[in-house]
Amino acid sequence: MGLSQRVLTLYDQPMWDSIEQQRFALQHCDDCATVRYPPGPICPHCLSLAASWKPLSGRATILSWVVFHRQYFDDFPPPYNSVAVQIAEGPIVVSNLIGDEPDGSWIGAEVEFVYRRQGERMQHAVRLLRSGPVAGGSDQTAP
């Protein structure tokens, strides 16, 4: 087994740097404003090469989820969940829901990105959005 590893391409490093700073950022197309995920050299909508890295709003909606009962990595002991969330800016990102679980279906639940240290690196996760202050917990939220 072993620890989970980041997948690094030629274009990913600024995203991982932003996550390390707890300010998840992605490329925004300078010509049509489409947000790119995964990071890449060209806009999938208008084919522009121009883009700027900007922090995301941090808001997302759960599209799908699964709970794993088998261990694949030393740093993810079972059971743990994976969620596919659609971020407010459009792209779909896979993360982990931490904290309280939704009552009933998870699909459609509003979440926000939070950050937690996984060994040597910072990793994003999501938690349910609350109206008002969140009580307890040691997770840190984006500024």
Ligand SMILES: [Zn+2]
């Ligand atoms: Zn574009």
